Amino acid sequence: MRRVLLLNVLDLPVNICLSYWWCGGFMLGAFLMIQVVSGFVLSCFYVSGVDSFSFTVWLLSEDLFYWLIRYVHIWGVTFIFGWLYLHMGRSLYYSSYIKSGVWNVGFFIYLFMMVEAFLGYVLPWHQMSYWAATVLTSIFKSVPLVGASLYSFIVGGFSVTSLVLSRAYSAHICIAFVIMGLSVLHLFYLHSGGSNDPITVGGSYGDSVRFHEFFTFKDGFVLSFSIWGFLFLMWWFPDSLADSASYVEADPMVTPVSIKPEWYFLVFYAMLRSVDSKIGGLIMVLGFLFLMWLPTYNLSCVYKSGRQMVFWACVSFFFALTYLGSCHPEIPFSWLSLVYSGLLIILVFLYKVCWVAPFVSFDVVRDKLG
Numbered sequence: 265m266r267r268v269l270l271l272n273v274l275d276l277p278v279n280i281c282l283s284y285w286w287c288g289g290f291m292l293g294a295f296l297m298i299q300v301v302s303g304f305v306l307s308c309f310y311v312s313g314v315d316s317f318s319f320t321v322w323l324l325s326e327d328l329f330y331w332l333i334r335y336v337h338i339w340g341v342t343f344i345f346g347w348l349y350l351h352m353g354r355s356l357y358y359s360s361y362i363k364s365g366v367w368n369v370g371f372f373i374y375l376f377m378m379v380e381a382f383l384g385y386v387l388p389w390h391q392m393s394y395w396a397a398t399v400l401t402s403i404f405k406s407v408p409l410v411g412a413s414l415y416s417f418i419v420g421g422f423s424v425t426s427l428v429l430s431r432a433y434s435a436h437i438c439i440a441f442v443i444m445g446l447s448v449l450h451l452f453y454l455h456s457g458g459s460n461d462p463i464t465v466g467g468s469y470g471d472s473v474r475f476h477e478f479f480t481f482k483d484g485f486v487l488s489f490s491i492w493g494f495l496f497l498m499w500w501f502p503d504s505l506a507d508s509a510s511y512v513e514a515d516p517m518v519t520p521v522s523i524k525p526e527w528y529f530l531v532f533y534a535m536l537r538s539v540d541s542k543i544g545g546l547i548m549v550l551g552f553l554f555l556m557w558l559p560t561y562n563l564s565c566v567y568k569s570g571r572q573m574v575f576w577a578c579v580s581f582f583f584a585l586t587y588l589g590s591c592h593p594e595i596p597f598s599w600l601s602l603v604y605s606g607l608l609i610i611l612v613f614l615y616k617v618c619w620v621a622p623f624v625s626f627d628v629v630r631d632k633l634g
Contacts, residue, residue: 276475279461286459288351290483291490293447295344300440302337303384307437312429316389317513339498341381342505343490345528348374352556356615357575359562360460365453371557373446376439378529383436385526389429392507394514395523397432398424403536406543423516462566522592530589531582537593538601548605555612562619574615581608 309330311319323330352374354360361367382400386393401424404415420427473479497504505527509520525533535552536545565571581604588604591597 276455277472278475278479279459280473280478281461281463282459282479283462284482284486285350285354285462287483287486288347288354289454291347291487292344292351294487295340295347295490296443296447299337299340299344300444302333302340303437303440305333306337310387310433312387312426312433314426316387316426316429320388320390335498335502337384338505339494339502341384342526342528343494344377345381347490348377349528353579356556357565358460358462359564361559362561363453363457363460364559365457366450367559368557369446369450369453373443373450375553376443376446380436380439380443381526381528383432383439386432387429387436388510389426389514391509391512391514391518391520392523393510394424394516395520396525397428399523403542403546406541406546408543460564463564524590527586527590530587531585532589534585534589534601535605538598538605548609552605552609552612555609555616558616560616560620562616568619571615571619574611578608578611578615581611 306323309319309323310316320334323334352370355367355370382396386397401415401419404418405411407414416422418428418431419425420431507524524530532549535548536542539545539548562571565575584604585601585608588597588601
């Protein structure tokens with residue numbers, strides 16, 4: 265065990281030219297541990313069923329410790345997705361997806377994290393979580409042939425009721441262990457194949473140093489700023505990301521004026537509702553995720569100014585769709601969502617495919633350089 269720790273943490277050879285953009289993985293691991301600990305404490309008190317909302321209110325009024333644990337869990341998932349999007353953006357910019365093992369496992373972690381976050385959003389059983397679950401699960405009804413059976417299997421009946429909470433609670437806990445296991449596998453592939461750097465993709469021309477002490481202090485420096493920002497936002501703006509309907513108990517007879525998920529789902533929510541057909545919106549989201557995953561061999565984005573322009577256009581449309589997802593579904597927001605969704609999918613396709621480079625291993629390049 266000591267040898268494994270030394271080879272994979274302390275004595276791991278790492279390229280010295282890695283910048284602070286490569287600290288995202290360490291931040292995600294740290295906040296994942298925060299989520300696991302705070303989630304374990306909350307699971308000890310959670311009651312799934314019609315009393316779930318009462319439990320949530322009780323946590324806010326009973327004691328400072330329970331209040332702190334709940335808001336640590338709420339803001340923890342916000343910081344996880346913030347760092348996750350930065351981590352994925354950096355990987356796309358520097359073409360890290362050519363390392364198929366690391367990229368494939370990392371993309372599956374992203375998918376499981378979205379499912380995990382949605383299940384956790386349903387558990388408090390307030391108005392917004394109930395109607396978000398109703399809207400999302402209704403998409404499964406549109407699946408040809410097996411849609412009705414699939415919907416009934418997921419919700420446990422003919423409609424979304426408190427019975428969903430038992431399934432969501434069990435799945436929420438199980439998927440957390442799946443994410444931790446995939447994170448270990450992600451590190452295994454990363455340490456086996458090595459990381460890219462701001463200059464090269466297939467290999468590194470720079471000198472390597474041990475991970476400790478150079479990068480442990482660099483990661484620790486970024487983590488300290490993240491923790492301070494985390495504590496500041498949690499103490500001073502605890503409810504800044506919550507909707508007012510999040511403090512109203514779920515009522516199937518009263519529909520909120522505007523149904524919207526958390527900010528990290530808004531881009532997909534804008535895509536889903538930009539098309540009148542539910543299955544059409546689902547196909548658009550799946551197409552976007554497929555192109556995001558698609559592992560092609562590209563040189564680093566720093567070598568092509570046109571490719572950099574396409575990348576930042578994708579980022580702009582991503583933020584625009586995030587804003588449009590929070591708007592009421594009416595003209596012109598629905599039209600803009602459809603246009604921006606189509607442009608984003610086209611640009612991601614161009615970014616991944618139009619600059620494909622012939623694969624040349626680093627060993628060949630090193631032999632040519634002598």
